[in-house]
Amino acid sequence: MKASIETLxxxxxxxxxxxxxxxxxxxxxxxxxxxxxxxxxxxISFPLVYDGEETLEELASRISPRVLEAPAxxxxxxxxxxxxxxxxxxxxxxxxxxxxxxxxxxxxxRAISRIPYGRTRSYTEIARSAGNERAVxxxxxxxGANPIPIVVPCHRVLRSxxxxxxxxxxxxxxxxxxxxxxxxxx
Amino acid sequence: MVTAxxxxxxxxxxxxxxVMAVLRGxxxxxxxxxxxxxxxxxxxRAYPKLDDDRNLRGWLxxxxxxxxxxxxxxxxxxxxxxAELDELTGMTAEPELDDGIWALVGALPPKQRAAxxxxxxxxxxxxxxxxxxGCSPDAARRSLHEGIKRLRKELA
Numbered sequence: 041m042k043a044s045i046e047t048l049x050x051x052x053x054x055x056x057x058x059x060x061x062x063x064x065x066x067x068x069x070x071x072x073x074x075x076x077x078x079x080x081x082x083x084i085s086f087p088l089v090y091d092g093e094e095t096l097e098e099l100a101s102r103i104s105p106r107v108l109e110a111p112a113x114x115x116x117x118x119x120x121x122x123x124x125x126x127x128x129x130x131x132x133x134x135x136x137x138x139x140x141x142x143x144x145x146x147x148x149x150r151a152i153s154r155i156p157y158g159r160t161r162s163y164t165e166i167a168r169s170a171g172n173e174r175a176v177x178x179x180x181x182x183x184g185a186n187p188i189p190i191v192v193p194c195h196r197v198l199r200s201x202x203x204x205x206x207x208x209x210x211x212x213x214x215x216x217x218x219x220x221x222x223x224x225x226x
Numbered sequence: 227m228v229t230a231x232x233x234x235x236x237x238x239x240x241x242x243x244x245v246m247a248v249l250r251g252x253x254x255x256x257x258x259x260x261x262x263x264x265x266x267x268x269x270x271r272a273y274p275k276l277d278d279d280r281n282l283r284g285w286l287x288x289x290x291x292x293x294x295x296x297x298x299x300x301x302x303x304x305x306x307x308x309a310e311l312d313e314l315t316g317m318t319a320e321p322e323l324d325d326g327i328w329a330l331v332g333a334l335p336p337k338q339r340a341a342x343x344x345x346x347x348x349x350x351x352x353x354x355x356x357x358x359x360g361c362s363p364d365a366a367r368r369s370l371h372e373g374i375k376r377l378r379k380e381l382a
Contacts, residue, residue, distance in 0.1 A: 041246065044242070044262055048238075052266075052270055057267065057271060058270075062235075096233040096236075097230065100230065100232060100234075105233060105234055108233075108234055
């Protein structure tokens with residue numbers, strides 16, 4: 041049965057019938073659910089304390105119901121995440137699909153994606169980069185709504201005074217990621 | 227009607243084993259794999275436009291049924307290996323269903339043929355057969371009844 045389903049998944053991908061491929065990737069924080077479209081990485085969910093099923097349903101309704109578990113389609117993502125968590129990769133080289141976000145949020149998230157490894161920015165700086173310096177709160181919301189955390193490093197966005205702010209994966213994870221990158225925290 | 231279709235993976239997780247069992251029964255173990263691939267590729271192709279998600283199992287089994295018929299057509303309608311069906315699925319066919327009868331089933335008018343196959347090969351209840359055929363449960367029951375009556379006559 042497993043082999044039949046693997047064959048099916050490969051054929052679906054080859055015939056253009058696989059719109060969203062997903063896999064689970066181990067991380068020091070627990071399993072991450074990662075998903076690709078033909079355009080690139082579209083979603084990373086935080087460790088599956090959140091319902092993985094809910095994430096898949098969101099992908100099905102917002103992108104396409106042709107959602108299949110296809111780990112082979114995510115080999116590159118998995119490899120780069122592994123290296124990142126080992127501290128051996130500082131810059132992801134992955135095509136990103138931004139379709140789950142738009143408007144100010146997307147601009148803010150694109151600004152976040154340009155923060156270099158081991159550096160931090162304030163919510164105000166992100167708001168400014170996104171075109172509205174006063175939209176600090178909205179910048180915070182954009183961080184929280186980041187569909188591709190870790191790769192789009194919203195953990196590098198802190199309060200102006202240096203406070204940690206928030207994090208969808210929980211503050212201990214934010215702290216651990218910053219430490220991994222050599223940022224002095226707390 | 228706007229319905230959120232579940233991720234296709236959920237259909238695979240829930241129904242792939244049943245589809246495979248039905249296909250093994252319908253076309254034999256050797257050819258079931260091909261029909262399985264054809265069934266699910268066809269389902270994937272049609273899935274985003276599916277406007278009724280109330281009976282996804284019935285929908286998949288109907289596609290499987292069509293693929294099995296296509297397969298038999300391509301192979302000159304040889305009889306279906308019914309014995310294997312029972313062995314593999316634990317489904318019970320009517321006692322008088324025997325080797326060769328599926329050739330007669332294949333010769334029934336389309337609605338009766340589908341109703342009989344969905345009932346005895348796919349083990350679907352009347353409500354599911356109705357959903358799969360797009361008719362009322364009463365109409366499904368009638369098609370099934372007519373089909374069985376006709377088979378009995380031919381076998382008598």
